[in-house]
Amino acid sequence: MAQTRKTSLQPRARASQKAGSAQPTLQDVAAAAGVSTATVSRCLNSPEQVTARTRERVLSVVRELGYAPNFGARALAAKRTNTIGAIIPTMENAIFARGLQAFQEELAEHGLTMLVASSSYRPDLEEEQIRTLLARGADALLLIGFDRPASVYAHLEQRGTPYVIAWSQKEDPRHIAVGFDNYTAMRALADRVFNHGHKDVAIISAPQADNDRARDRVRAVLDSAADRGLEPQDIRVIETPYSIENGASAMDELMSAKPRPTAVFCGNDVLAVGALGRASEIGLSVPDDVSVTGFDDIEIARIVRPALTTVHVPHRDMGRQAAQAIAALLKGETAAHGLPLATTIMERASLGPVPKASS
Amino acid sequence: MAQTRKTSLQPRARASQKAGSAQPTLQDVAAAAGVSTATVSRCLNSPEQVTARTRERVLSVVRELGYAPNFGARALAAKRTNTIGAIIPTMENAIFARGLQAFQEELAEHGLTMLVASSSYRPDLEEEQIRTLLARGADALLLIGFDRPASVYAHLEQRGTPYVIAWSQKEDPRHIAVGFDNYTAMRALADRVFNHGHKDVAIISAPQADNDRARDRVRAVLDSAADRGLEPQDIRVIETPYSIENGASAMDELMSAKPRPTAVFCGNDVLAVGALGRASEIGLSVPDDVSVTGFDDIEIARIVRPALTTVHVPHRDMGRQAAQAIAALLKGETAAHGLPLATTIMERASLGPVPKASS
DNA sequence: AGAATATTTGTAAGCGCTTACATTTATCTC
DNA sequence: GAGATAAATGTAAGCGCTTACAAATATTCT
Numbered sequence: 027m028a029q030t031r032k033t034s035l036q037p038r039a040r041a042s043q044k045a046g047s048a049q050p051t052l053q054d055v056a057a058a059a060g061v062s063t064a065t066v067s068r069c070l071n072s073p074e075q076v077t078a079r080t081r082e083r084v085l086s087v088v089r090e091l092g093y094a095p096n097f098g099a100r101a102l103a104a105k106r107t108n109t110i111g112a113i114i115p116t117m118e119n120a121i122f123a124r125g126l127q128a129f130q131e132e133l134a135e136h137g138l139t140m141l142v143a144s145s146s147y148r149p150d151l152e153e154e155q156i157r158t159l160l161a162r163g164a165d166a167l168l169l170i171g172f173d174r175p176a177s178v179y180a181h182l183e184q185r186g187t188p189y190v191i192a193w194s195q196k197e198d199p200r201h202i203a204v205g206f207d208n209y210t211a212m213r214a215l216a217d218r219v220f221n222h223g224h225k226d227v228a229i230i231s232a233p234q235a236d237n238d239r240a241r242d243r244v245r246a247v248l249d250s251a252a253d254r255g256l257e258p259q260d261i262r263v264i265e266t267p268y269s270i271e272n273g274a275s276a277m278d279e280l281m282s283a284k285p286r287p288t289a290v291f292c293g294n295d296v297l298a299v300g301a302l303g304r305a306s307e308i309g310l311s312v313p314d315d316v317s318v319t320g321f322d323d324i325e326i327a328r329i330v331r332p333a334l335t336t337v338h339v340p341h342r343d344m345g346r347q348a349a350q351a352i353a354a355l356l357k358g359e360t361a362a363h364g365l366p367l368a369t370t371i372m373e374r375a376s377l378g379p380v381p382k383a384s385s
Numbered sequence: 386m387a388q389t390r391k392t393s394l395q396p397r398a399r400a401s402q403k404a405g406s407a408q409p410t411l412q413d414v415a416a417a418a419g420v421s422t423a424t425v426s427r428c429l430n431s432p433e434q435v436t437a438r439t440r441e442r443v444l445s446v447v448r449e450l451g452y453a454p455n456f457g458a459r460a461l462a463a464k465r466t467n468t469i470g471a472i473i474p475t476m477e478n479a480i481f482a483r484g485l486q487a488f489q490e491e492l493a494e495h496g497l498t499m500l501v502a503s504s505s506y507r508p509d510l511e512e513e514q515i516r517t518l519l520a521r522g523a524d525a526l527l528l529i530g531f532d533r534p535a536s537v538y539a540h541l542e543q544r545g546t547p548y549v550i551a552w553s554q555k556e557d558p559r560h561i562a563v564g565f566d567n568y569t570a571m572r573a574l575a576d577r578v579f580n581h582g583h584k585d586v587a588i589i590s591a592p593q594a595d596n597d598r599a600r601d602r603v604r605a606v607l608d609s610a611a612d613r614g615l616e617p618q619d620i621r622v623i624e625t626p627y628s629i630e631n632g633a634s635a636m637d638e639l640m641s642a643k644p645r646p647t648a649v650f651c652g653n654d655v656l657a658v659g660a661l662g663r664a665s666e667i668g669l670s671v672p673d674d675v676s677v678t679g680f681d682d683i684e685i686a687r688i689v690r691p692a693l694t695t696v697h698v699p700h701r702d703m704g705r706q707a708a709q710a711i712a713a714l715l716k717g718e719t720a721a722h723g724l725p726l727a728t729t730i731m732e733r734a735s736l737g738p739v740p741k742a743s744s
Numbered sequence: 745a746g747a748a749t750a751t752t753t754g755t756a757a758g759c760g761c762t763t764a765c766a767t768t769t770a771t772c773t774c
Numbered sequence: 775g776a777g778a779t780a781a782a783t784g785t786a787a788g789c790g791c792t793t794a795c796a797a798a799t800a801t802t803c804t
Contacts, residue, residue, distance in 0.1 A: 049544070051760055062784045067762060077782065097521045098460030099760035102789045107457070109521075117482050119684075127476055127503075139517065142501055144486070158498065162456045162468075185408070270684055303688050325478075325629055329662050331690050410790055421754045426792060436752065458790030461759045 050091040059087040070095065101163045109139050110352055111159030112168040115147045116268070119296050120324045122170070125192070128345030129168065136353040138165075147267060149236045153178055160187060166352045168192055172201065173238045188355040192348045194239050195366040202355070202363055204348040208242035211337045211369040212291075215319060216250035218371055219289050223380040224317065227251065228262040228287040230276040230297050240293055243321060247291050268293070273300025274307075281308060281316070288316055288380050295320035295327045298334055302376060313378030323372050332375030340367050409450040418446040429454065460522050468498050469711055470518030471527040474506045475627070478655050479683045481529070484551070487704030488527065495712040497524075506626060508595045512537055519546060525711045527551055531560065532597045547714040551707045553598050554725040561714070561722055563707040567598045570696045570728040571605035571650075574678055577730055578648050579613055582739040583676065586610065587621040587646040589635040589656050599652055602680060606650050621646070625656070632659020633666075640667060640675070647675055647739050654679035654686045657693055661735060672737025682731050691734030699726050 056063040061080060068075045069084040076084075087093075101107045110133055114122040130140040141159055145152035152169075156178060159167060167182070167189040179200075182189055195205040219227065229247055232240040248258040264279060266272040273292060277300065280287055292298035298320030305312050312318055312332050320327055320336035327334040344367055351364070415422040420439060427434050428443040435443075446452075460466045469492055473481040489499040500518055504511035511528075515537060518526065526541070526548040538559075541548055554564040578586065588606055591599040607617040623638060625631040632651060636659065639646055651657035657679030664671050671677050671691050679686055679695035686693040703726055710723070 052762095053760080063761080064763075064785080065783060068783085071762080075782075080782085094516065094520045096461070096760050098457040098466070098791095099789090100762080101457030102455070102461055102791085103760075103762040105762090105789075117476075117486055119479060119482070120477070123476050123478070123482075139521070144489075157453065161453045162498070270688060299688055306690070326685055326688070329629060329658055329685070329689065331665065411792095412790080422791075423755075423793075424753060427753090430792080434752075439753085455790050457761095458759090459792075461761085461789090462791040462793080464759070464792090 049096070050093045052093075052095070055084065055087050055091060055093050058091065059084045107163035107165055108137060109141055109162070109164050110166050110168060110349075111141045111143065111156075111162070111164035113143050113145055113152055113155045113159065114170055115145055117142070117144045119268070120326070121268075121294060121296065121322055122193075124324075125341035125345035125348075128342040129192075129349045130345075132346045132349030133352070136349070138349075138353065138356075147232070147237070149174060156182075160185065166190070166356055168348055168352065170194075171238050172196065172198065172203070173236045188352065190348050190351045190355070192344055194242075195364075196238075199363070202351060204344055204351055204364055204367070206339060206344070206367045206369045208239045209246045210366070211339070212243040212246035212321065213250055214369070215321075215335075215337050215371050216247045216291065218373065219291070219317065219319060219377060220250055220254055220256075222289075222317070222377065224289040225256060225380070226285050226287045227289045227291060228264070228280045228283075229291045229293070230264050230266065230273060230280070230301060231293040232268050232297075233265045243291075243293055262287070266297070268296050270296055270300035270303070273297035274304035275300075277301035277304040278308070281305065281310060286316070289377075290316060290318050292318065292320050295322045295324050295334060295336055298336065298376075299326055299330055302330055302332070302334065312376050315381055317377045319377060327372070327374070330376075334372075335374045335377035336372050338370045338372045340369070343367060408455070409452045411452075411454070414443065414446050414450060414452050417450065418443045466522035466524055467496060468500055468521070468523050469525050469527060469708075470500045470502065470515075470521070470523035472502050472504055472511055472514045472518065473529055474504055476501070476503045478627070479685070480627075480653060480655065480681055481552075483683075484700035484704035484707075487701040488551075488708045489704075491705045491708030492711070495708070497708075497712065497715075506591070506596070508533060515541075519544065525549070525715055527707055527711065529553075530596060530598050531555065531557065531562070532595045547711065549707050549710045549714070551703055553601075554723075555597075558722070561710060563703055563710055563723055563726070565698060565703070565726045565728045567601035568605045569725070570698075571602040571680065572609055573728070574680075574694075574696050574730050575606045575609035575650065577732065578650070578676065578678060578736060579609055579615075581648075581676070581736065583648040584615060584739070585644050585646045586648045586650060587623070587639045587642075588650045588652070589623050589625065589632060589639070589660060590652040591627050591656075592624045602650075602652055627653055627655050629655055629659035629662070632656035633663035634659075636660035636663040637667070640664065640669060645675070648736075649675060649677050651677065651679050654681045654683045654693060654695055657695065657735075658685055658689055661689055661691070661693065671735050674740055676736045678736060686731070686733070689735075693731075694733045694736035695731050697729045697731045699728070702726060 052063045052066050056066045061084060065076060066084050069081050073081055112126060114126060133140050141164060143155040143159060145155055166187060169189055169191050170193045172191055172194055191201050191203040193205050195203045195207050229244055231244050234241045234244060244263060248261060251261060252258050264276040266276050280290060290301055292301055298318055301318050302312055305316060310316055320334045323336045323338035327336045411422045411425050415425045420443060424435060424439060425443055428440050432440055471485060473485060492499050500523060502514040502518060504514055525546060528548055528550050529552045531550055531553055550560050550562040552564045554562045554566050588603055590603050593600045593603060603622060607620060610620060611617050623635040625635050639649060649660055651660055657677055660677050661671055664675060669675055679693045682695045682697035686695045
């Protein structure tokens, strides 16, 4: 508190010519504190290398001048930005929001900042976003899912940029991933549905190209069906981008087929909510006429009526662990390939037995 | 295509010592193209200043080497980052997602990149995020709502950092804002509700402190009531952070009061959806026993049953216009204070007349 | 054609910070 | 307490880019 008031206002005018409006620089702080810029820098970046006495003096000047390091200069000199880029397929719904929030919170614990970009589920846009984030100096990246051109991985490899894949997990030693096994998760749900006796089922999936999560989920349903002696090729699969509206349209299409499926698997909760809504709009009761399932267990799944049977994904855990993996990678530790996270089936009202009147 | 292959691989090794892994620099490009770094820089930043011939040669080398400018260096030298910081209260639900997406898209049109941060509706966190974004070199900011400490505005002013306020609009010449008038919007909805004959109403609002949008919305309801000779002080206002769960709890509380309100205004759709769900859980029918309204018209409002009566906010327009305003500001144009955007009432099934059996 | 002007390109000085290395100062060791 | 060792601080060289300004080249005018 009782600081050297007099010196506190001089340095700014000295080093920066542009009158009062310019930000104070390291120089200014150094001059005001009577030390070298190196010492100030050390106070900020590795305080343990500086005597408590000088450190306190310097830091008080820092506060007094309202000094904040210039990001660009720091990045340039240190070749490090403490920034992690995250590229998610979409920000328009809640699918990734919760996980990302946790990711960010955990990054903050490690002194890292998150930069988000969204790819709109388009591989070309994702590649562009990766470039953008790297150009902005991202030290590492969070990517969703495995599917992307080999050239992208090669580029990352060649630059030596660490990355972590989330929302998916499989036996691929080439990448480090934090996620769950989409196949296993969906398989558990499919088994549950078939146990209810359903024989005519259909799938509303996101486009499977470039999306390993979507593919795994579809495959799980087909495999489960095959195991029960059903013909997988009889199962109708509609591919459509994730949106409530698209879920509704797909449902329309499915419900006008005959025999009408008695259960519809949706690639995620957003599609499922659309399907659910449309079913009621066209006078079908869920689950009395048709069962519907989702994937992700976002908030809305509990809210819709009937509540949605879905696969619960531990979003927050996933985000947090992804951040930890990145922090470890950045420290040079060879982050071990973790185990897949566990998902659980949330059986709610939208899943029921096969309708009696069914063909 | 038929480029000078031989020179293309040398420069990298020349200027950057760290073997092959380092990124090519402007130097490398300049050397390979046989021009000065200034010319390369101009090709990238103001191509019209360079002959078509040299420009093409340089750009082809850029492509060949896979050169990408270093963000830090550029920021440092140009004192400009082409980065806009956006601080939104939350990423956990869809309220801001759509507007932000449009904001980003429009920024991209102007060659600007968006950096998001979220404040969790906490003023202290917002202030911190502002600092962080500015330290990262944000050239301008997007802020939500007017309410924040004067010191924050002073700081922005003093730094000369342009900012635009969104999601709110009022007669305040000190700030430039792109948004709608929350009071007017909610007033229209309230008038509509009272026209249905409701006399006992209640409000579930976000905490009003530090949130001018929430305050305006509450005030609109109270004023509308007063205009009809109702006693505003009889109107119960529950304040609780925006979340489905909180909306549900608040509804519990309101529904156990007597006389029970016949209509509940919610500060946004998220609270309303919670309220709606809880109503049905405790055996009340909406709108036969109680009407419920929301605000924002996010996707979920159309999906829930009964569908939610709410105020439609032109999120995408708002995001787009905010981006345009910022681009204008950055060009030095004195972006005119635009007119407030129009909102519309979406009357859906959740609003009905006063129940007959009502007290 | 030659001077005057406009256009294109080059030169080089930083932008604000980090960090290897050199120097100074404090702390041990016997 | 002298010499050796460890800790704290200072010196200064960049990091990769932009941009005044200078120099070179092309264009126009009389």
